[in-house]
Amino acid sequence: MDVFEVLAEPVRRRVLEHLARGGELSAGGVVALVREEFGISQPAVSQHLRVLRDADLVTVRQEGTRRIYGLREEPLAEAERWLADVRGFWSQRLDALGTELARGRRQRRAPAGARAHGIPQTGAAAAAPDPRRMA
Amino acid sequence: MDVFEVLAEPVRRRVLEHLARGGELSAGGVVALVREEFGISQPAVSQHLRVLRDADLVTVRQEGTRRIYGLREEPLAEAERWLADVRGFWSQRLDALGTELARGRRQRRAPAGARAHGIPQTGAAAAAPDPRRMA
């Protein structure tokens, strides 16, 4: 499961919030916190924890009969980077468009090529690196 | 639909990437780009664009018979903040735990209260603000 798919679920997001805020938590602790708000069963929570584990968003260690869950930052950082990149490219484009308009450039080299769709390029951001870090 | 739910879909993520990288695009332009990679029909893409519109992740303007799509940063920024917050609280906690251990604090005030679950608090991050910006 993809990071964003995992994050799409409100219960799972809340679990991450609780871990981040409260520090490590036993599975039972998570159940207690989440059950109150969402009114779901222990197995339901356990299944969400499984998803989080499979996506490497959490760490687990056993302690007696308990399983202690903790956060793993890396996947979150990855998602964060994706968002930052997308936003970055877009605003960079906006800036480029702005300066271009300010310069009053009117000549549009129109290669009349195969480019059937899309809006005229500003050129400035055309050389920007590739954002699709996450396939 | 929630921002993260919207972002959970690979096609939609790619659309956003294309918009960010290529600037504004007509619906047809999006179809052309996405169809190649995912092999889905025009209506399928149109439905994804609808989801993006409904979640305010894109802007649309009409231009003749075309609909020109652009990116809206705000919802992306919101998601980014959520991620940054969660990560921030967690690493802050880690740091607090680290310094605590370094100080060699051994006395644990144990109120023996109702706190049935969870791991002993470090205390440092206990006063941290609330990360649940996104309900």
Place this chain on the structure above:
DNA sequence: GACATACATAAGTCAAGTCTTATATATAGT
């Protein structure tokens, strides 16, 4: 060893999302 506790897994149900094909709507051009 028997029992309780903490947690995970199994099996089945139900709702929601993502496609498909077919069709509607709107604008432009002739």
Place this chain on the structure above:
DNA sequence: ACTATATATAAGACTTGACTTATGTATGTC
């Protein structure tokens, strides 16, 4: 007005995911 193009919507099939209850498995306790 007729036709073509661009895009959206409708209806239905199919899949997937998120619950439920019931049960399994490990660990600790007496």
